[in-house]
Amino acid sequence: MSASYDVIVVGCGNAALCAALSAQEQGAKVLVLERAPKEECGGNSTFTGGAFRMVCRGLEDVRKVVDLTEEEIATADFEDYTAEKYLDDLGRLTQYRIDPDLAETLVNRSTDTVVWLKSKGVRFVSRFGTQAFKHEGRFKFFGGTMVGANGGAELIDAEIKAAVKAGITIRYNARAIALLQGRDGIEGVRIVDERVEEDIRARSVVLASGGFEANREWRTRYLGAGWDLAKVRGSRYNTGDGIQMALDIGAQPYGNWSSAHACEWDMNAPEYGDLVVGDAFSKHSYPLGIMLNADGQRFCDEGEDVYNYTYAKLGRTLLAQPAQFAWQIFDSKVISKLRSSYRIKRSTKVSANSLEELVGKLDGVDKEQALKTIREYNAAVNQDVPLNPNEKDGRGTIGLAIPKTNWAQTIDTPPFEAHGVTCGITFTFGGLKITTDAEVLDVRERPIPGLYGAGELVGGVFYFNYPGGAGLMNGAVFGRIAGKNAGAYALG
Ligand SMILES: Cc1cc2nc3c(=O)[nH]c(=O)nc-3n(C[C@H](O)[C@H](O)[C@H](O)COP(=O)(O)OP(=O)(O)OC[C@H]3O[C@@H](n4cnc5c(N)ncnc54)[C@H](O)[C@@H]3O)c2cc1C
Structure with missing residues (x-):
C-alpha cells in the first residue's frame, strides 16, 4: 500500500490540473496520476490551439486577462459576448439537448475561471488573425473566442509549474485502472505502473482522464461504422479508462455516446x-x-x-x-x-x-x-x-x-x-453524469460519495456539435469546482 492522500486526481490535462490546483487551495494533500510518460503528459489539452470561450463584455473583460497594446486597442472592435449569447450558442448547436444546469454553470463561471487561471500563471492572448481579420482598416472579432492561452503546450506547462510550486505530487506512467470503495464511498485508486498494480488511498477522487476518442474499438462500438478509420487529433492515452472505472461502480452513463467532436x-x-x-x-x-x-x-x-x-x-x-x-x-x-x-x-x-x-x-x-x-x-x-x-x-x-x-x-x-x-476526431461527447458541484451520479441520481468528475469524460454538455473554445472552458470550470468540492469533502 502506498502513502495516502486527501485527493487523487486521475489525469493531467487542463481539467485535472485545474482540479488539483483548486483542491490544494482547500488545504488538501493532492496526487495527480498521469498515464502518459512525462514527455507526453497533458492529454488533449497540450495539443490545443488554446482558445477559451468565456462571457466577455468586449474590451472591458478582454483587458482583465490580456495585456493589449495601445495599437490593438485602437484598431480592434471586441465582441460583446454575453451569457445569453453563450447559452444560445450552446443550445442551438446541441439542438437544445445540453443539460441546462451544466450549461448555466459553464457559462456563469467562465470569465471568473479564466481570471483565476491567469492568477495561477497562465498567460492569455487575444486571438487576432484567427478570430478577427483586418477589413477596411479594423479588426472586428467574431465567433465568441476572443481570448486564449498561447497554445496548449504553454497552458499545460504553466499549470504544471503552478501545481509543482503548490506542492502537488504528479506521478507519470501511472495508469488508473479501478476505483477503490468501501462502505462510506470512495477510498482510493488502483493503478498499474510498469505492469505492477498498486493501491493508493485517498478520501476523494476526481476523474479527469478524458473521453474514449483514442480507443478504436469503443469508437466503432459507440460512434458507429467507419469511426475506426478516423485519425486522432490529440493524445493516444484517452481510451475511456475513467469512464469505465466509474461505470464499474455504478455511475450513470450520460450524454451523446454516439457522437463526437x-x-x-x-x-x-x-x-x-x-x-x-x-x-x-x-x-x-x-x-x-x-x-x-x-x-x-x-x-x-x-x-x-x-x-x-x-x-x-x-x-x-x-x-x-x-x-x-x-x-x-x-x-x-x-x-x-x-x-x-x-x-x-x-x-x-x-x-x-x-x-x-x-x-x-x-x-x-x-x-x-x-x-x-x-x-x-x-x-x-x-x-x-x-x-x-x-x-x-x-x-x-x-x-x-x-x-x-x-x-x-x-x-x-x-x-x-x-x-x-x-x-x-477530437473528443467524444458521451460520459458520466455529474451535478453542478461536479459530483458523479449513480443510476439512481445519487452522488457516489467522494467521487467527482470533470472535462471530456463528462456527458450531457455537448451533443452533435460544439462551439469552439468550449472544451478548455468546460474542463477549467468543472475541474475547478470538482477540486474544490473534493478537497472540502476529504478534509470535512
Ligand atoms: C488538436 C486539438 C485542438 C484543440 N483545440 C482546442 C481549443 O483551442 N480550445 C478548446 O477549448 N478545446 C480545444 N480542443 C479540445 C480540448 O483539448 C479538450 O476539450 C480538453 O483539453 C479536454 O480536457 P481534459 O482535461 O478533459 O482532457 P485531456 O486534456 O485529454 O486530459 C486527459 C488526461 O488523462 C490522462 N489519462 C487518460 N487515461 C488515464 C488513466 N487511466 N490514468 C491516468 N491518466 C489517464 C491523459 O493522459 C491526460 O493527461 C482541442 C483538442 C485537440 C485534440
Missing part, C-alpha cells in the same frame, strides 16, 4: 497527434473556399457559419465521403487570409496556375467533374453582395443544390491551392 484534419497526418505540429494539421479556413470529394462534388455549405460553429461537425461529414477525404480549394484572392496551419511543411498541399492543372493534381478525384463543379460554383456566386470576412455577410451562391451561404467568391485567380483533409 471531429473536424477536418490533414489527410496525411499520423494516426495520433504529433506534439511537434500540435493543432496545425487542422484546416479551419474552408469558409474562404470550397471543398470537393473524390467524386469531384461539393458536399456541404462551406459558408454556413464562421468555422467556430461548424468545424466540430465537419469531421463526421468527411468520414461519410467516398474514401473519407476531400480537397479544400482556394485561389490567390484568399490565400493570404488562410490560417498559419496552411503554411506548415507537413500540409498536404498542391498548387497550380490554372484550374485544369489544379484538378489534375488532386489525387483520387474525378477530374472532369471537379472542373465542372468549380465552374458551376463560380457561375453561381452572387457578385452583388459585398464581401466581409468578419461577419456572416450573406454573400452566397444562387441556384446550387448545395449552396454556399456566406463568403462566396469565385475561384478564378491564379495561383490556386488545394489542401487534402480527412476526419480527425
Whole structure:
C-alpha cells in the first residue's frame, strides 16, 4: 500500500490540473496520476490551439486577462459576448439537448475561471488573425473566442509549474485502472505502473482522464461504422479508462455516446497527434473556399457559419465521403487570409496556375467533374453582395443544390491551392453524469460519495456539435469546482 492522500486526481490535462490546483487551495494533500510518460503528459489539452470561450463584455473583460497594446486597442472592435449569447450558442448547436444546469454553470463561471487561471500563471492572448481579420482598416472579432492561452503546450506547462510550486505530487506512467470503495464511498485508486498494480488511498477522487476518442474499438462500438478509420487529433492515452472505472461502480452513463467532436484534419497526418505540429494539421479556413470529394462534388455549405460553429461537425461529414477525404480549394484572392496551419511543411498541399492543372493534381478525384463543379460554383456566386470576412455577410451562391451561404467568391485567380483533409476526431461527447458541484451520479441520481468528475469524460454538455473554445472552458470550470468540492469533502 502506498502513502495516502486527501485527493487523487486521475489525469493531467487542463481539467485535472485545474482540479488539483483548486483542491490544494482547500488545504488538501493532492496526487495527480498521469498515464502518459512525462514527455507526453497533458492529454488533449497540450495539443490545443488554446482558445477559451468565456462571457466577455468586449474590451472591458478582454483587458482583465490580456495585456493589449495601445495599437490593438485602437484598431480592434471586441465582441460583446454575453451569457445569453453563450447559452444560445450552446443550445442551438446541441439542438437544445445540453443539460441546462451544466450549461448555466459553464457559462456563469467562465470569465471568473479564466481570471483565476491567469492568477495561477497562465498567460492569455487575444486571438487576432484567427478570430478577427483586418477589413477596411479594423479588426472586428467574431465567433465568441476572443481570448486564449498561447497554445496548449504553454497552458499545460504553466499549470504544471503552478501545481509543482503548490506542492502537488504528479506521478507519470501511472495508469488508473479501478476505483477503490468501501462502505462510506470512495477510498482510493488502483493503478498499474510498469505492469505492477498498486493501491493508493485517498478520501476523494476526481476523474479527469478524458473521453474514449483514442480507443478504436469503443469508437466503432459507440460512434458507429467507419469511426475506426478516423485519425486522432490529440493524445493516444484517452481510451475511456475513467469512464469505465466509474461505470464499474455504478455511475450513470450520460450524454451523446454516439457522437463526437471531429473536424477536418490533414489527410496525411499520423494516426495520433504529433506534439511537434500540435493543432496545425487542422484546416479551419474552408469558409474562404470550397471543398470537393473524390467524386469531384461539393458536399456541404462551406459558408454556413464562421468555422467556430461548424468545424466540430465537419469531421463526421468527411468520414461519410467516398474514401473519407476531400480537397479544400482556394485561389490567390484568399490565400493570404488562410490560417498559419496552411503554411506548415507537413500540409498536404498542391498548387497550380490554372484550374485544369489544379484538378489534375488532386489525387483520387474525378477530374472532369471537379472542373465542372468549380465552374458551376463560380457561375453561381452572387457578385452583388459585398464581401466581409468578419461577419456572416450573406454573400452566397444562387441556384446550387448545395449552396454556399456566406463568403462566396469565385475561384478564378491564379495561383490556386488545394489542401487534402480527412476526419480527425477530437473528443467524444458521451460520459458520466455529474451535478453542478461536479459530483458523479449513480443510476439512481445519487452522488457516489467522494467521487467527482470533470472535462471530456463528462456527458450531457455537448451533443452533435460544439462551439469552439468550449472544451478548455468546460474542463477549467468543472475541474475547478470538482477540486474544490473534493478537497472540502476529504478534509470535512
Ligand atoms: C488538436 C486539438 C485542438 C484543440 N483545440 C482546442 C481549443 O483551442 N480550445 C478548446 O477549448 N478545446 C480545444 N480542443 C479540445 C480540448 O483539448 C479538450 O476539450 C480538453 O483539453 C479536454 O480536457 P481534459 O482535461 O478533459 O482532457 P485531456 O486534456 O485529454 O486530459 C486527459 C488526461 O488523462 C490522462 N489519462 C487518460 N487515461 C488515464 C488513466 N487511466 N490514468 C491516468 N491518466 C489517464 C491523459 O493522459 C491526460 O493527461 C482541442 C483538442 C485537440 C485534440
